[in-house]
Amino acid sequence: MNQPHWNYFLLLEDELVGISRFVELSEDNYKAYSIEFVRLFLSICSEVDVVAKLLCKEADSVIFDKTKGSHDPNMGTYRFVINSKFPGFHEAHVKIPLYNLSFVPWDNFKADSSPTWWSEYNGVKHERNINFKNATLGNVLFSMSGLMVLLVYFYGYQSSYISLDPQNKPKLFEIESAYYRTQGIAWETSQLYVPKDLIK
Numbered sequence: 001m002n003q004p005h006w007n008y009f010l011l012l013e014d015e016l017v018g019i020s021r022f023v024e025l026s027e028d029n030y031k032a033y034s035i036e037f038v039r040l041f042l043s044i045c046s047e048v049d050v051v052a053k054l055l056c057k058e059a060d061s062v063i064f065d066k067t068k069g070s071h072d073p074n075m076g077t078y079r080f081v082i083n084s085k086f087p088g089f090h091e092a093h094v095k096i097p098l099y100n101l102s103f104v105p106w107d108n109f110k111a112d113s114s115p116t117w118w119s120e121y122n123g124v125k126h127e128r129n130i131n132f133k134n135a136t137l138g139n140v141l142f143s144m145s146g147l148m149v150l151l152v153y154f155y156g157y158q159s160s161y162i163s164l165d166p167q168n169k170p171k172l173f174e175i176e177s178a179y180y181r182t183q184g185i186a187w188e189t190s191q192l193y194v195p196k197d198l199i200k
Helices: 004-019 035-059 061-068 075-085 107-111 116-126 128-134 137-158
Strands: 094-096 101-103 161-163 191-193
Touching: 004 035, 004 137, 035 061, 035 075, 035 116, 035 137, 061 075, 075 107, 094 137, 101 137, 116 128, 116 137
Parallel strands: none
Antiparallel strands: 094 101, 161 191
């Protein structure tokens, strides 16, 4: 299967691995910000927008087209379609075992609001002179986790599993399998099993 968005995720992750040599991936450093984090944060969230749009169009093009109306789709559009189609989406846990970090990047979806990291991305994108300090390590990690969840749903919607070459598995991020093994998400050798929402 051609997986260009997954390959891009791995490229972004490689950049984060490089950054981790200078800034420890730790909650103590979540508020650290820099021009490098700006670049990475904008790249990740731009891809979040792309993949969310693809997932919504693939999962329910009728609802998606009705919801977006005459405007370009936004996070409110994606939230409506995803909550309608995938009720377990907001529960997805992602972890970075090497640094003992865990994330629930879409948790706000259950409260019908956008993730904090997404709102702060828009601030950095549109008014960087005011919001530069929001380009933080914490936002980079949460947005990367959010992108990974979207990719699991997007590719999982097309197949019952994502077939991965061992060299194409993430170096840092993984779906938290201890809990999600029962929910239908888990790493198993070269396969990334998909959420139970998607099992047809």
